[in-house]
Amino acid sequence: MKDNLDVECENVHSFIQDTLYVVNGKWKLVILSILVNKGTRRFGELSRESGISPRILSRELHELEMNQLISRRVCNTKPVTVEYSSTEYAETLKEVIGAMIRWGQNHRKKIKGQ
Amino acid sequence: MKDNLDVECENVHSFIQDTLYVVNGKWKLVILSILVNKGTRRFGELSRESGISPRILSRELHELEMNQLISRRVCNTKPVTVEYSSTEYAETLKEVIGAMIRWGQNHRKKIKGQ
DNA sequence: GTAACTACTTACCACTTTGTAACTGGTTAC
DNA sequence: GTAACCAGTTACAAAGTGGTAAGTAGTTAC
Structure with a gap:
């Protein structure tokens, strides 16, 4: 038995790969962050x-549509x-998106401070 | 003022991009998930x-070393x-990594069930 | 000396991803 | 008819990313 505060799995990295397979590339999480956090958008608006x-x-x-997001x-x-x-x-991705937004904010602060 | 349970920022997506800039590609989060969740590894072991x-x-x-992770x-x-x-x-990325692992686990279940 | 193990590095190639620019097709306004 | 707006699509080029295979360099075992 492992510390159950941590994720309990031998191949933790394979789940990361599963997630990356769906939200890969430079843009998918960016698009999702807009639609999830700020709501419906038209094509041109999103662009x-x-x-x-x-x-x-x-x-x-x-x-994203094919993956039902x-x-x-x-x-x-x-x-x-x-x-x-x-x-x-897509709402189930809120945790991932939120974590990345917070980390990005913090990282920008850190970089500026250096 | 916005709902402070959500992230309060006009350009939420720019923070996502900042994060993706650091942990981009197919492998960085995979490597980090191993080192963060399972501990120190040698080169060959990681490979x-x-x-x-x-x-x-x-x-x-x-x-990753250049970014002090x-x-x-x-x-x-x-x-x-x-x-x-x-x-x-790198510990500050635990939230991101954990969220992605949990989403990957859940997503795999969902796909299997279909 | 030769083979084996470690940790890389280099050369080369293939595939993927991204970008720019221009174009299609439908509708409305003048 | 011409211009303008919407939502894309196509063609083409450039850049990024990943993989294989082989080589380097240092140490140890035989």
Whole structure:
């Protein structure tokens, strides 16, 4: 038996790899952090807000949708708009996203201080 | 003012990017999860345990050392061995690593169940 | 001296990921 | 018709990432 405050698994690193397989790349967690923390966005809004080019954004959104982390809704507006939202399942990533945001904030402070 | 249970920042995603900049790629979090959760390892041990080739492992360890997340110690053993350990600063990543491990475990369950 | 073990490093190649720019197709406003 | 806006897609190029195999260098065992 191990310390049950720690994760109890022989191959802890394989679970890390499973997670990375789903949220790999430079952008997926960035997109999810926006949709999860700030809510629904349209395609163009997401592109401008995150700085991701349409080509990449389109592909990342497809992959996130395939993994059931976001949902896509076409709206009958004047020019057709498309809304992307995080799903319930994406909410389970909140812990990961939150931890990374906090670490990033702290790390920036640390770097500035040096 | 925002809900202070959430992260309060306009550009939440920039902090995610800061974090990803440090722990980018396929392997850095895998290496850190081993060193943080399971303790000091030698070069060869790390390579075998994680399945990372010497070339990549060497480069990743350099980068982690530059970011002060791991420390390197040369030991005066029969053939010289080198020990890598996580630093105090790497402990601050425990929240991120733990969250990713738990999500990976849960995700694997979910996928299996489908 | 030769083989074996440690910890890397180098050369080379392949695949993946990302980016830029331009273009498609549909609708609305003038 | 022309311009403008939306949501993408396509073509192409550049950069990043990863892998294999072999080599270096130091020490030990035979």
